[in-house]
Amino acid sequence: MSRPILKVENVDQRFAGLHALKHVSFELIEGEILGIIGPNGAGKSTLFNAIVGTVPPVSGAIRFKDRDIVGMPTHRIAALGIAKTSQTVQVFDEMTALDNVAVAALLSSKSVAAARAAARQELEFWGLEGHADTLAQDLPLAQRSLLELARAMMLRPQVLLVDEVMAGLNEVEVDDILERLMRVNRERGVTLMVIEHNMRALMKISSRILALDYGAVLTLGKPEEVSRHKQVIEAYLGVE
């Protein structure tokens, strides 16, 4: 089935004279992993922030299952089913790993005990169960990244936006995260949008790839098509 779960329609974003997103339109197909590439400043994170409402777009529509979510507060978009992890890891430093995830479980749990029980299961999926009582600030980067993913998945989202989670990780850690992201997609049926500079990683997991340049869609297609696209090679690899 190729039903769109998220439709981005003519989205524009401007910051003090900078046209950060220009009439961006595309559809996210339910069940796919959509990779997003583009040079620094192409508008990739801006697009994510527009979708989850942390910085809503100035114009355009974003339809999640045919409902326009532009202007909706971020916590409500999260409750509806769109979760996001951030470019620089955002966790609750002074809280334990368990409580970091339990915060997101509060949407569906009535008590702290129930939230913690649910969080413990989620930690297991990410291989963090041994660190449940460790403060987030004492975890190494790779595990902090996993922790943020665990917190995002605790929202039980239908769409998960992952912003450069592999930056700063070694190859073993990257492969571990790739493996888990694919399991999130296949076993848990979550549609993914993944911003990544690591092309090897992105080619491996993406069903399709969206290339952005100067805030506009350059092309959208299968990984092998996009990687042969002349403008992508020029824009992304910096060939003159």
Place this chain on the structure above:
Amino acid sequence: MATHTTSRAVKPRTSAAIGWLVFLVAVFTAPLYLDNQYDLRLAILVCLLGGASIGWNLLGGYANQISLGHITFFGIGMYTVAIFQSSLHLSPWLAIPVAVILSLAVAALIGWPSFRLSGHYFALATLALLPVSELVASGWESLTGGARGLSVPILPSGLATLQFDRPEPFFYVAAAFLVIVLAIARLVRFSTLGMRLSAIRSNPEAATLAGVDQFRAKMTALLISAAIVAIAGSLYGAFLQYVDPRTAFSWDTTLNLVLFAIVGGLQFWWGPLLGAAILVPVNEYASMQLSGNLAALGQLAYGVILLLLIIFQPRGLGGLLQTVFQRLEGGSRK
């Protein structure tokens, strides 16, 4: 300093229960060992100001939403009791719910617009509260007695009038208030609301991404907090039997509420009480013992000690105590 376990996990349930029991006995037998009126008066101040600071901390400490206007709720409590007792000849107990409702209205008025914006708008908005309240209290002479203030007439001694011929009974009232406030603070700390507030304190952006409705969590904390401070102020008004704009809406008391919490430890539900138990007597003795130029010196020393504490023990004395206890427990296990 990083600790690898939550305070909840460190102390088993029984030792916490014993701790509570010892605390309750110590509080309610205080009139036995504080055998002079002066010390008992200090103890009442610790209960009321400590209780108010615990109220402030629900929002200021738990969620790092610093209010610099909480004494407004305190002042509203003082004035309501004074007006009820002097002009309306009504029981102070009736004044308390009225003071709470008035404070909730003011709190909602401040919180509604400023919590919709992120950043420091809330702290700035609360900064305006004190001068405005003082203006209203001085200007509305027919109700508040203006700058002269209001005195409560001497009434028959008893719980109904909250006037007693000895300080002991009032101490028990203040202590009961403190214990209830402590119980509320603990309940909130370990509730789903407490968890949301901790998330907001730790990382507001991440909290929103994790589905936390910040506006709702902060608003709830603010309302509970304002109600507690209003009750503290009502009792204080009944205790002083007098109110004027400067005592009701004093900048000093506002700062003290914040300082008690910082010194005791912002993230501990009992932190502000620890701060009040130390700073209320220190303040009193300093202002009694030091006069003239020495008084200024005392203030200076007070300021320096606070600065040192904030630099070297940012988790407050509560944090220091926690570290010491954890070392002791770790040592005894080995």
